[in-house]
Structures are given as C-alpha cells and as structure tokens.
Amino acid sequence: MALKNLLVVVDNGKQAAARIDAAAALAARHDAHLTGLFIIAPPVLPSYVAGELGESVIALQRRLAQENADEAGALFRQRVELAGIGGRAEWRALRGNPTEVTEIVGRYADLVILGQVDPDEHRDVPPIHPEDVLFDCGRPVLVVPYAGRFQTIGDQVVVGWNASREAARAVNDAMALLETARKVSVLAVNPKSGLNGLGDEPGADISLHLARHGVPVTADHIKANGMDPGDMILNYATDMSADLLVMGAYGRSRLRELVLGGVTRHIMRHMTIPVLFSH
Incomplete structure (x- = not known):
C-alpha cells in the first residue's frame, strides 16, 4: 500500500512542532497529502457546575478553545510551508471527543501520526492515548516520541x-x-x-x-x-x-x-x- 494520505494530530503541547515536522518530512518523501487535525474538546463539567458558572463563563471557555485551535493551525501551516508541502496539506479543526474524532477521521487515511504521551506534561485536556486509537481506528499508527526531533523516518x-x-x-x-x-x-x-x-x-x-x-x-x-x-x-x-x-x-x-x-x-x-x- 502506498502512503498517499497521512493524518497528523496536532495539539498545543511542546512537541507539536516536532511532530508536524516529522509528518511533513514523511509526506514529502512519499509525495503524500498531509492533513493536520485539531480536536476541540467540550468542557468537562458536571451539569450543576455548568449551571452555576453561567453562559458567559462557558462562552469564554469555548473562545479560548477556538484560540488554541487557531494557534495550532498557524503552527501547522508554518511548518508545512517550511517543508515545501504547503500545496499538499490541509487543516481541520473539529469538535468532539479527541480519541473518538481521531479514530473516525483516521479511517480515511493511510497512516495516523500521533504523539507519545508525556506523563510529566500538564494538559488542560486529557491526551489522546495512541493505544486507544490503534485498537479502534483500523489503521496503522505512527507514534512520535515526546522527546527529540526526527528529520528522517524510514531510512x-x-x-x-x-x-x-x-x-x-x-x-x-x-x-x-x-x-x-x-x-x-x-x-x-x-x-x-x-x-x-x-x-x-x-x-x-x-x-x-x-x-x-x-x-x-x-x-x-x-x-x-x-x-x-x-x-x-x-x-x-x-x-x-x-x-x-x-x-x-x-x-x-x-x-x-x-x-x-x-x-x-x-x-x-x-x-x-x-x-x-x-x-
């Protein structure tokens, strides 16, 4: 099977740029299309807490989540342009459960590229565990370590x-x-x-x-x-x-x-x- 349609999941973590670079280098090597995916997770709040916070606070959370998505999108576009594959790249920001959305979107790719979970990194949203996607997506998963940069993959x-x-x-x-x-x-x-x-x-x-x-x-x-x-x-x-x-x-x-x-x-x-x- 040729690698012609790659999916990389992007977040606001410290390793996001290195993961995009690795995915872009792989796409360039195989003349493949690369999709960057960011999932905007809904606020995890009990209904009684959401009621007490009010719509203004919830709207603020949603706005901050959209700003995070926009920031990740800007990073993705910058890195794919530097890699020379801007014409074969697209950006998608979707709302939903991060793992479930990744599994669904990943079924339409040849390879899903995820980051290794860094146990020491603080996150506002729970990370996507590659093993969950691996067992439910139906596609191979390439996991990029949270430490290091990887200019070549597959040499x-x-x-x-x-x-x-x-x-x-x-x-x-x-x-x-x-x-x-x-x-x-x-x-x-x-x-x-x-x-x-x-x-x-x-x-x-x-x-x-x-x-x-x-x-x-x-x-x-x-x-x-x-x-x-x-x-x-x-x-x-x-x-x-x-x-x-x-x-x-x-x-x-x-x-x-x-x-x-x-x-x-x-x-x-x-x-x-x-x-x-x-x-």
Missing part, C-alpha cells in the same frame, strides 16, 4: 518480528516505508522453535518475503537473557542507528487495562525513535 528500519498475526499486519502496513528504506533489519527476540515458531533461521521467511519486494533486508535474532525484551529491541534499534521501528501490537486480554502485550506497553512508554504500530 534505516528495524522490524520487530515474532511471526504473529499482528507482526505480519505491521509489515504489510509498513511496506511502502520498507520498500523505500536504505536498510531494513528484521529482529526476533527470544525466537521460539517448532511449527508455530521461527524455525532454525529466525526471520528468514519474512526476510525472503521482503526481499521479493525489493527491500534491502537482513535478519537477526537475540536472546534477552533476563533483560526486558522491549529494552533489547530499543537497544538494538539504537545500535543500528534506526530511525523507525515497525512492530505489531497485540493483546492478551479484552479488558482495556490489560489489552497491550508486555513488549508493546514497554515500547509505547519508553520509545526513543518513531514506532509504527499495527493491530
């Missing part, structure tokens, strides 16, 4: 591979990125053997599949030896100077608080480079 890629349905889906969703990469490394951590495992040469089968797509790919596998597998993946990505990690997100329970697998949860919290998740 050197690490694929986290465990032969699961989710990992296979992630590889397929990321194919346009993998086909244009300079180097792709398939990594299996603690590979299992047997019929449902990765065989005597872990990663060889998926590497052959990628090679048939013209992807410059190598395969590698490592044993965690007591270290957290998520840390092993991140350390490996650092050693490879990777600018993108591709992996499947999987769940072991239908309960929301338990839905992310351990590795997925660890990467979501501790990522140091952009990560493309698919489910």
